[in-house]
Amino acid sequence: MNNRIGLGYDIHRLVDGRKMFLGGAEIPYIKGFLGHSDGDVLLHAITDALLGAAGLGDIGEHFPDTDPKYLAADSKMLLKKTVELIKKDYKINNVDAVIIAQEPVLSPFKKEIQRSVASVLEVDESMVSIKAKTNEGLGEIGQKEAIAVYAVALLSRKE
Numbered sequence: 749m750n751n752r753i754g755l756g757y758d759i760h761r762l763v764d765g766r767k768m769f770l771g772g773a774e775i776p777y778i779k780g781f782l783g784h785s786d787g788d789v790l791l792h793a794i795t796d797a798l799l800g801a802a803g804l805g806d807i808g809e810h811f812p813d814t815d816p817k818y819l820a821a822d823s824k825m826l827l828k829k830t831v832e833l834i835k836k837d838y839k840i841n842n843v844d845a846v847i848i849a850q851e852p853v854l855s856p857f858k859k860e861i862q863r864s865v866a867s868v869l870e871v872d873e874s875m876v877s878i879k880a881k882t883n884e885g886l887g888e889i890g891q892k893e894a895i896a897v898y899a900v901a902l903l904s905r906k907e
């Protein structure tokens with residue numbers, strides 16, 4: 749078997765005065781993500797899932813947030829660079845993600861997010877699954893202070 753699975757996780761604090769991007773799609777909301785880059789928590793989790801599956805470390809090693817080069821970086825660009833790296837040796841089979849957000853309600857945007865992620869990964873939309881749930885009002889996520897994402901990716905080694 750040449751399949752390899754990877755897990756990614758990320759959380760970003762919600763702040764005023766920033767646009768919200770999830771999976772590269774702009775989501776209308778009163779807040780956005782605090783972060784060195786655009787704070788796209790979904791793309792960061794997916795990037796880490798891919799790097800993990802390939803055994804290539806994590807997003808912080810590849811794109812350090814201490815590097816001014818990545819200030820206000822477009823997370824789509826960071827993921828695209830990761831995909832280029834991965835695709836030398838691996839094919840992306842599928843990606844599955846769970847967004848944990850008390851607000852905004854994401855169900856109307858899931859399709860758009862799925863499409864956007866698939867285009868960055870250069871895979872068919874059917875290979876990307878985006879799920880969203882609340883945190884039942886519990887903790888910081890439930891208090892709308894942050895949004896977190898878990899993602900898994902399955903790669904297979906090219907022959």
Ligand code: MG
Nearest residue numbers: 758759789792
């Ligand atoms: Mg992040």
